[in-house]
Amino acid sequence: MARPPFPQTPNATPAGAARPGMPTTGAKKDNDRRTLVVGRGISVQGTIKDAERLVVEGMVESSMINATELLIADGGVFKGEVEVEDAELAGTIDGTLTVQGGLTIRSTGRLLGTAKCRRLKVEDGGQVSGQLEMITTPKPEAPAAAAPAAAAPAEKPQTP
Structure with missing residues (x-):
């Protein structure tokens, strides 16, 4: 006989929904990304691979x-x-962030x-301690976007 699935807890957050204290960004739907959520009270140490989106509510050391x-x-x-690519801090990061x-x-x-x-926004009360460097070099273009710019110039008509 198969076990029934775990029941939903009253305060559980559905997958892809906004979590308390964590605003969402709208570039791609949350449920379309490979997301790792480290929940409150959970500690993770080691290497994390292939996560497109990392949500830290507990503690991560990597x-x-x-x-x-x-x-x-x-x-x-x-x-x-x-x-x-993008980061939002409502908690603490201690280390090196690019x-x-x-x-x-x-x-x-x-x-x-x-x-x-490349871009920085600090709300009133946010704290920065340490070294902060702004990236000023242009973002590398995708190869498809750079291809039209590399097209050969049109030949000039010759005048007799």
Whole structure:
């Protein structure tokens, strides 16, 4: 006889829904991404691979993570090195953070250590301690977008 699935708890958050204290961004639907959520009271140490979106509500310690999006909830802690496209901090990051796009530090967010980002937004109350560097080099274009610019120029008509 098969076991029935685990019952829904009254305060459970459906997959892809907004989590308390963690605003969502709308680039791609949350349920379309490979998402790892480290819940409150949970600690993870080691390597995290193939997660497009990392949501930290507990604690994560990792030597290096590459992801598209990093969200650290109020009360969440990330220690280590991470490189992402976009990051939003309502909790704490202690280590090295490289953000190719935008970094948002919410009013409860704390950034300790070293960070590099292209765009920065810090809400009133957000804290930055350590070294912060702005990335000023242009973002590399996708090969398909660069192809038309590389087309050969049209020949000039010859005049007799």
